[in-house]
Amino acid sequence: MTQLVFATNNAHKLEEVQAMVGDNIHLLTLAEIGCTDDIPETGNTFEANASQKSAYLKNRYKYDCFADDSGLEVEALNNEPGVYSARYSGTRDMEKNIDLLLSRLDEHTNRKARFRTVISLRLKGKEYFFEGSIEGTIGFGRKGTGGFGYDPLFTPNGYTQTFAEMSAAEKNAISHRAIAVKKLADFLKRYQAG
Template identity: 75%
Template structure:
């Protein structure tokens, strides 16, 4: 069984990833390696942030690991909130972030958006990247109680319900993170 550290404190992300990779891989959390550090995330792209996080864990703790950076890109807002998705309003309060997004989109009819994930995998000195995206649109109000982040606003293309209205299994089957993690898992299966 392959052990990898997932460089996140987000339990929702951990649940999504474990559901995709199954029991072939043992995913360790930051808590499992006694890491309570505030891991730097100062890049201006998803790839830079993911690389910075995986590099930090590998460099300081010596574990093979992967890290992701994800966010929502809204076409009419020049791909905002992008890498600032989790702190779009200047805080990590998702209700405020959602309110700000709806406010900035109020006068826009173009509601096209996409969720995007980039994963950086570090195995020894080598680094590999995997990306997943899911296109859709932003609604005019919150719908659904599930998911997290912008899920109550985002309806993926080809669907009539938001991510927040879907079960975890339904979302995991089509999410940006699931797509990127599937690429990661396939790489690990065929390479290691």
């Protein structure tokens, strides 16, 4: 059985991804390999950050692994907050990040945005990338109490509810992360089949 480290300590995220990749691949968390490091993320693209994280794990812990980076890109703001989504306001306080985003969008009628995830997989000495994105719009205020991050602002195209108004199952079925993970899972199944 192939073992892969997923650069997360989020048990829920791990379960979700494990279900998608199937039984032939056993996923390990950072805690399970003894990694308590603050893994660097200094790139200016999602690809660079995901790659930096997976390279760090591979070089330091010698496991095949994958890491992801994701965020929100708002068209009218030149794709901000982008890689700075989690610390847009200079802090990791999501309420402040949301307030800043809404204030910067004040004069804009263009509310188009997308969530993007990029996964970097390091397997048998090679690196592979998988991307998922979902297009939508940013509302004028928060709606819903579910999800996390910018979910209360983001309504995916073709839907009337924000991510924060959807159930976890509804959101996870269409999210940017789900799309990228499905590509990763399909690749791993083909790889296993050889």
